[in-house]
Amino acid sequence: MAADIAGYNQQANDVQYRYNTDKAMNAYGRFLSQQRGQRGLSDMSTQFGRNLPNYRASFGQRGLLGGGIRSGAMQRSMANYLGDYARDYGRAQQDVTQEAQNYDLQSSQLDAYLNNSLATIEQQKQADIANAALAIEALRPYLGSLGGTL
Amino acid sequence: MPTGSPIGQGYSTLPVRRTPASTRLQALNETPDDRAEAAARQRIAAQNANDVAMGYAPTPINSGSILANRLLNIGNITSNMQAQTPGYTPPPQQRSTVTGTSGARRGGGGGAAVPKFTQAQLDWAAQLMQGARPNALSANTLDLPDYQGMAMRAFDPTMWNTARTALGEGYNQDIGTAQGATSNMLNFLNTNYRNPFTAGPQATMANAPGMDAQAMGRLLQGQGVNAYENPQYQQTLNEGRAADTGLSSLFAALGGNEEIMQRNRLANAQQYGTQATDAITAARRAGDLGLNLGQGQAQSAWQQAADQRAYQDYQMQQQIAQQEAQANWERQNQIQDVNSTNTNSYNNSVLSALLGMLPQLQTNPNLSLPTLQSLGLA
Numbered sequence: 040m041a042a043d044i045a046g047y048n049q050q051a052n053d054v055q056y057r058y059n060t061d062k063a064m065n066a067y068g069r070f071l072s073q074q075r076g077q078r079g080l081s082d083m084s085t086q087f088g089r090n091l092p093n094y095r096a097s098f099g100q101r102g103l104l105g106g107g108i109r110s111g112a113m114q115r116s117m118a119n120y121l122g123d124y125a126r127d128y129g130r131a132q133q134d135v136t137q138e139a140q141n142y143d144l145q146s147s148q149l150d151a152y153l154n155n156s157l158a159t160i161e162q163q164k165q166a167d168i169a170n171a172a173l174a175i176e177a178l179r180p181y182l183g184s185l186g187g188t189l
Numbered sequence: 190m191p192t193g194s195p196i197g198q199g200y201s202t203l204p205v206r207r208t209p210a211s212t213r214l215q216a217l218n219e220t221p222d223d224r225a226e227a228a229a230r231q232r233i234a235a236q237n238a239n240d241v242a243m244g245y246a247p248t249p250i251n252s253g254s255i256l257a258n259r260l261l262n263i264g265n266i267t268s269n270m271q272a273q274t275p276g277y278t279p280p281p282q283q284r285s286t287v288t289g290t291s292g293a294r295r296g297g298g299g300g301a302a303v304p305k306f307t308q309a310q311l312d313w314a315a316q317l318m319q320g321a322r323p324n325a326l327s328a329n330t331l332d333l334p335d336y337q338g339m340a341m342r343a344f345d346p347t348m349w350n351t352a353r354t355a356l357g358e359g360y361n362q363d364i365g366t367a368q369g370a371t372s373n374m375l376n377f378l379n380t381n382y383r384n385p386f387t388a389g390p391q392a393t394m395a396n397a398p399g400m401d402a403q404a405m406g407r408l409l410q411g412q413g414v415n416a417y418e419n420p421q422y423q424q425t426l427n428e429g430r431a432a433d434t435g436l437s438s439l440f441a442a443l444g445g446n447e448e449i450m451q452r453n454r455l456a457n458a459q460q461y462g463t464q465a466t467d468a469i470t471a472a473r474r475a476g477d478l479g480l481n482l483g484q485g486q487a488q489s490a491w492q493q494a495a496d497q498r499a500y501q502d503y504q505m506q507q508q509i510a511q512q513e514a515q516a517n518w519e520r521q522n523q524i525q526d527v528n529s530t531n532t533n534s535y536n537n538s539v540l541s542a543l544l545g546m547l548p549q550l551q552t553n554p555n556l557s558l559p560t561l562q563s564l565g566l567a
Contacts, residue, residue, distance in 0.1 A: 077399065081399070118419060119421075121408070122422055123421055125405050125416075126424065128405065129405070130425060132394065132397040133394065144440070147386050148443075151447055155450060165370040165458070166465075169367040172366040172465070173363070173367065173465055177475070179472075179476055180480070
């Protein structure tokens with residue numbers, strides 16, 4: 040006659056188990072994403088560092104640099120070159136960050152799903168208990184044992 | 190007609206009668222009054238019989254009736270006495286009834302000598318007759334024991350009260366269970382709730398891997414490029430800020446949704462708890478109603494039985510009261526009959542005795558005759 044709450048507890052355990060695995064996978068995916076992005080940024084920075092001296096040297100060979108000479112063409116070219124690097128690097132950072140943010144969003148959604156699921160299961164369990172009490176109370180006059188326990 | 194000796198002979202020659210066994214048995218149960226009455230009746234009967242034998246009365250004197258010839262004889266005797274009494278003036282009525290014969294009777298007589306009656310003897314006879322006057326009997330009232338009806342056991346509501354107590358205990362248990370479930374639910378929601386979107390995204394452009402925006406700016410400045418005026422650099426910064434802002438807005442929206450969900454869950458839990466307690470209370474009232482109806486029906490049946498029992502007791506009491514009233518009525522009438530019979534018999538006896546004494550009375554004109562009051566006749 041008593042409410043069977045074992046099923047609800049099992050459901051809660053299942054939800055918690057699924058949450059734990061999903062959360063772990065999310066964390067691991069985020070880690071790999073960050074590692075991959077950081078590696079790309081590092082390679083990008085290294086490549087930029089190696090190319091920059093050669094790029095500057097090309098202006099000297101053409102007589103656009105050296106002896107206090109900084110031509111306007113060189114300045115515009117350097118601004119574009121560095122600006123493009125800054126843009127590419129920044130976008131790469133954004134890609135890495137947004138991948139991380141996506142993982143963060145999924146993690147928060149997992150938290151919310153766990154919270155809602157456990158709340159729903161708990162509410163169903165408590166409602167079942169209250170309904171059982173109600174059913175017993177309604178049946179007490181007909182059961183003969185009016186002082187029975189749940 | 191002889192006037193004295195036959196009556197005297199009648200008193201002295203009463204025959205001795207053998208009474209039957211039933212009469213003797215009845216005599217054992219008689220009271221002194223009954224015996225006095227019976228003796229008076231017997232004496233009157235004997236005297237009547239004697240009178241009949243002597244030819245004075247063709248039939249016995251019965252219940253105060255006096256035959257005409259005896260009245261005539263009485264009138265003659267009275268006339269003689271009046272004639273011998275100096276200064277006696279007869280009443281007009283007596284004069285009218287006996288006058289016609291008084292003269293004829295004065296010439297009579299000539300019989301045997303009549304013994305002379307003294308005043309003392311006459312007084313003694315009057316006292317004797319007065320003493321023999323029957324006392325009126327009184328009826329004893331019959332009072333039967335009152336009918337004691339069997340006390341009916343009072344209605345016993347113990348069974349229903351026990352059921353009510355058990356139902357109340359069960360209700361407390363059930364309502365406690367429901368309220369406990371609601372309390373646990375609310376406690377769970379308040380304790381375990383954490384809005385996962387409140388903190389916002391963990392990853393932003395501010396903590397992006399690699400160089401931050403300031404380092405990139407310094408790099409550009411080091412190469413002679415004004416970072417603040419470099420469009421690519423500035424565009425990238427703006428894109429990063431826009432992306433962070435957009436994601437923060439998304440987290441804020443999701444966080445607000447979670448808050449709404451939590452409030453709804455709390456309200457739902459509270460509402461359902463109230464509904465559950467209300468429903469349990471209603472079920473308890475239904476149980477109480479059933480018990481009340483059952484007890485009411487039982488009490489009604491008991492009351493009907495009690496009313497029936499009371500009606501039976503009432504009928505028994507009425508029956509006994511009627512028996513008492515009827516018995517008392519019959520007994521009182523019987524006593525009245527007996528008293529009347531006794532009085533009539535006594536009167537007849539006194540009258541007979543007086544009539545028997547008339548010859549002796551007339552021999553002594555100086556006698557003072559007893560009054561009717563002294564004889565118990567008035």
